[in-house]
Amino acid sequence: MTLNLFRRTKQLEQQIDSFFDKLSESSVVYRLAVRLYLREGLTDEFQERLERINTLESEADVLRRSIEQQLYTETLIPDSRGDVLGLIETVDQLLSQFEGSLWALSIEKPDIPDEFRNGYRKLTNMVVRAADELALSGRAFFRSPHDVPAHNHKVMLYEKEADAISTKLKMAIFASDLELSHKIHLREFVEQIDSVADLAEDVTDRLAIYAIKRLV
Secondary structure, eight states: OOOOTTTTOHHHHHHHHHHHHHHHHHHHHHHHHHHHHHHHOSOHHHHHHHHHHHHHHHHHHHHHHHHHHHHHHSOOSGGGHHHHHHHHHHHHHHHHHHHHHHHHHHHHOOOOOHHHHHHHHHHHHHHHHHHHHHHHHHHHHHHOGGGHHHHHHHHHHHHHHHHHHHHHHHHHHHTSSSOHHHHHHHHHHHHHHHHHHHHHHHHHHHHHHHHHHHHO
16 A cells, blocks of 8 residues: 555645755755855845745745645545644745744844854854755655654754754853853853754644554
């Protein structure tokens, strides 16, 4: 028996693939934007990355609404409809988190001292890995749900590593001679970046349940 959810729903398949493409591209743009900010500050190129994230998030919203409409009005994959809707909605939150994080950098313009920039880089790389692996897990859910646990395991590993990096970075920040207000501002951005991996792990928790339901 085939486990592919898309036996008779080619248009839905294409839209969901496009939706996960938005997540994959957003993670790339996000990493580049943060690295650019750490290296050069708030530049025109950073603003271009931010605008691209905004566009991707808007395009993903359009796809999400179209997917939801198809699932309800055309009575597609009724046994898995709720799970698909839940997955799409939570992944959309992750896209919004990428966008919100870059907007906060653009608006608040945190002054990140040189000695902490490598920690922010490492943290960003790790949360992006978690998001990328989540995209693979989401795609697997629709075509090969037995592969979901392997991808989810990697997401959890990346999330734990991100937590370790963020903890070490915050400890270094608060051990420094910076003003307390500066330390708190830097901590907020550590936690904002780390929250991307936390949200990715939350999505994988739901995916694990969805995949089990498809396999039993």
